Amino acid sequence: MTAPGFRGVGTSPVKRAFKYRFYPNDAQAAELSRTFGCVRKVYNLALAVRSRAWETGRERVGYQQTSALLTAWKQTEDLAFLAEVSSVPLQQTLRHLQAAFVNFWQGRAKHPRFKTKRDSRASAEYTRSAFRYAEGRLTLAKMAEPLDIVWSRPLPAGTTPSTVTVSRDPAGRWFVSLLCEDFPSAMPPATNAIGLDVGLTALVTLSTGEKIRNPRHERRDRERLTRAQRALSRKEKGSKNREKSRIRVARIHTRIADRRRDHLHKLTTRLVRENQTLVIEDLAVRDMLGNRRLARALGDAGWREFRRMLEYKAAWYGRRLIVVDRWFPSTRLCSACGALAGTVPLDIRTWTCVACGTTHDRDENAAINLLAAGLAVTACGAGVRPQRESSSRPGRSVVKQETPPVRVGTPSRQGGAEVTR
Numbered sequence: 001m002t003a004p005g006f007r008g009v010g011t012s013p014v015k016r017a018f019k020y021r022f023y024p025n026d027a028q029a030a031e032l033s034r035t036f037g038c039v040r041k042v043y044n045l046a047l048a049v050r051s052r053a054w055e056t057g058r059e060r061v062g063y064q065q066t067s068a069l070l071t072a073w074k075q076t077e078d079l080a081f082l083a084e085v086s087s088v089p090l091q092q093t094l095r096h097l098q099a100a101f102v103n104f105w106q107g108r109a110k111h112p113r114f115k116t117k118r119d120s121r122a123s124a125e126y127t128r129s130a131f132r133y134a135e136g137r138l139t140l141a142k143m144a145e146p147l148d149i150v151w152s153r154p155l156p157a158g159t160t161p162s163t164v165t166v167s168r169d170p171a172g173r174w175f176v177s178l179l180c181e182d183f184p185s186a187m188p189p190a191t192n193a194i195g196l197d198v199g200l201t202a203l204v205t206l207s208t209g210e211k212i213r214n215p216r217h218e219r220r221d222r223e224r225l226t227r228a229q230r231a232l233s234r235k236e237k238g239s240k241n242r243e244k245s246r247i248r249v250a251r252i253h254t255r256i257a258d259r260r261r262d263h264l265h266k267l268t269t270r271l272v273r274e275n276q277t278l279v280i281e282d283l284a285v286r287d288m289l290g291n292r293r294l295a296r297a298l299g300d301a302g303w304r305e306f307r308r309m310l311e312y313k314a315a316w317y318g319r320r321l322i323v324v325d326r327w328f329p330s331t332r333l334c335s336a337c338g339a340l341a342g343t344v345p346l347d348i349r350t351w352t353c354v355a356c357g358t359t360h361d362r363d364e365n366a367a368i369n370l371l372a373a374g375l376a377v378t379a380c381g382a383g384v385r386p387q388r389e390s391s392s393r394p395g396r397s398v399v400k401q402e403t404p405p406v407r408v409g410t411p412s413r414q415g416g417a418e419v420t421r
Helices: 026-057 063-074 080-084 087-105 222-233 240-274 295-301 303-316 362-379
Strands: 014-022 122-127 131-134 137-140 163-168 174-182 193-198 202-206 211-213 277-281 320-324 350-352 359-361
Touching: 026 063, 026 080, 026 087, 026 122, 026 163, 063 080, 063 087, 087 122, 137 163, 193 240, 193 362, 202 240, 202 362, 222 240, 240 303, 277 303, 277 362, 295 303, 303 320, 320 362, 359 362
Parallel strands: 193 277, 277 320
Antiparallel strands: 014 174, 122 163, 131 137, 163 174, 193 202, 202 211, 350 359
16 A cells, blocks of 8 residues: 655545455356456566567567557457456556566566466456446446455545455455545644664664564464475375465465564554654665575564555655665664764674763664654755665665765774664
């Protein structure tokens, strides 16, 4: 869920996706499964055409050309089945492929990859011409009956979804996501400013000294997951028993992911509600996941999802999120006197400043320094819009644009203590 163009609570609508679980009947499940397969087929065909055109003649094939090819594919004997499903999801997957190439060309993502039947999430997107929504009943194209949706929360009053995305997760659960315009409810006024330091022992340490523990959802279910994975590995490939074992493994993974997401939603909502200004560090999580010793714990902590939630919730509710340069020495800088210490290894949780003798808790000291750095940059007039994690090139981070007074000392990039904290 994102909030493009938000200019303040109650003054301009934002785009919000409302996701619900639903239970299709046999006919609807068969129709959606066929649609998922056709969407995957069209995506792969278009990707192959575009890749081949570039490899052979350095020619860029765009959406318009692939859309014309789709019409031709439907008229062939081998691909005539593409005409049996709604054409809208097929056109939408071509638009998604175009967006993927744009992100690749602009350096925001890797080259698009081919989709397989075992992809983690099968989905199809319908625009307004391919669905009917009225009085809480949603009917998709090519279907005679509305979907049996569990309306766990109401849609915004008087709104009509602009797009509907139907998906099925690896555990076999069906979901529908409705994209609507909404005015987020105003949160209580707040003037507090807070620094946030993420970690593994404590998921988040606040500059106030509060530590929010890391639930370690994956570790709690690790033994159960290991048994299920071992059972899966012993099943014959292609057998029904193997498919049953695969679903068991997928259900454990979804249970872990659901609990992690729920915890992060509650935590980020609380932080945004209580504080007007939040300061975080621009960690290179993708690079850190390359550390074999820490990758599993980092993935379980969900740092990237934590930041993503903070970004869009701060935009929705008119809060300010400041992202501090990842090279700022928040851990090694004494928050009492400003002296810069040497390298502080990960196993050292407290350290004493040699200049003033103050003993610091590693994470709390980092949170205090992040808050001070963020407020200093704001006072100097730097931009404060959230920066995407992938923007690791020089000059992209907020604090990098304003060297004084944030850069205290001349931290070396060779130590690595600030990156792997």
